[in-house]
Amino acid sequence: MSVGDTEKSTSDRGRLDKRRAIVEAALRVFARVGYAQASLDMIAAEAGVAKPTIYNHLGSKENLFRHVMTETAARANGKTMEVLESFPGEADGLRPGLEDVAGKLVACYTDEQSQAVRRLLYAEAVRFPDLFDQVRASGPDQFIEALAGRLARLANAGHLRIEDPVRAANQFIALVYEELPTLSTFGSRPLDSRDAEKVAVAGVDTFLRAFGSSSGS
């Protein structure tokens, strides 16, 4: 009725990309309060959208959650895979190359949206076990395979001493991520980026102590 009451009363009505706004807002709300505590009214308010619009676009709360998780995970996974393009292929600058990759991987891992998705997936693994599997198969599993391939290439060229590339890949990420989850209370607490960097460098150091040939140290 009145003029200056609300901030967006009669402005952005049309269809536009309400859908994207809904999905983004839903991720923020889910990340903030969790799946069960999130109400569709919250999400609607956060998206600047009416509640029925959500149902028009995405049907149900469960469906909305699935869309949010798979979409965001796919985006985060794409960024992680891109990191491998700068993976060192030669012994020349192997250590700094690995440190660079490790740093970028930590950055991907600690990305706000990435952490939010991971935390939500773990939190709701009981309610949505299939979703957990789906995201992992299209994300981490593929990434480990790709990383194992890169490591195997280095090993074949004599720059690393590796028998089982998949295991080495798993150990690489285990060392690089190390205690990141606990450091950040599993993503619910901000993380000092310098701490993360130190952890990554130390992880690469240990990895090279274990798998490096003479030229790499």
Add this chain to the structure above:
Amino acid sequence: MSVGDTEKSTSDRGRLDKRRAIVEAALRVFARVGYAQASLDMIAAEAGVAKPTIYNHLGSKENLFRHVMTETAARANGKTMEVLESFPGEADGLRPGLEDVAGKLVACYTDEQSQAVRRLLYAEAVRFPDLFDQVRASGPDQFIEALAGRLARLANAGHLRIEDPVRAANQFIALVYEELPTLSTFGSRPLDSRDAEKVAVAGVDTFLRAFGSSSGS
């Protein structure tokens, strides 16, 4: 009214250890369906107890959850700390000693109750951040310190080459647990114990490749 209707209608009424039954049942129910989905009626039924009895003993759902988490975590943590008593102190049999410890740690980590608590803590880290901190401070943090002490002793005696014992301890458990969380879908799926054993042995192998002195390999 009738005689054979229910199975425990007029049997175990007295006080006994209803409280323990409640806590144990609550852990099972929470682990099965999560905090939000768990209703006090479910827990009461699982414990073979009336709903008001739960309130008599533990007050509220939140309070019950906190008790269940801290008690179970303390028990699991105690078992984990016990493992360190068999930690090798001499270079003699260092590798098998570490493999033994690693195997026992994996067993503790993959213990059903331990996994359930961890999963619930992660899942509810948003709702109960203080609980997360409390359990971690009284558990993993202490354990890492103790493990670092053991490693430092071995390093001092010249059996390992370690500069930063706390970091080495973190990396040891990172290597030993490796991808256990994802292997078991974060505890919501049973885990093949032979797989776990292989991961532990491989972790020790990599650890010794990185930190072992000549005598230990």
Add this chain to the structure above:
DNA sequence: GTGAAAATGAACTGGGGAGTTCAATTACCT
């Protein structure tokens, strides 16, 4: 046995959220 303490079940309250409906409004297309 007897009486106090604890447990029971069943019913009730209050709150909150998912999902739906609908008439009125608004934006986009031609």
Add this chain to the structure above:
DNA sequence: AGGTAATTGAACTCCCCAGTTCATTTTCAC
């Protein structure tokens, strides 16, 4: 400008659950 489809807000229904109450029954101590 006119028509169609999407959006909106608000109210509404239905269901579930936390927490409480109370009269009744059971257990244990003495």
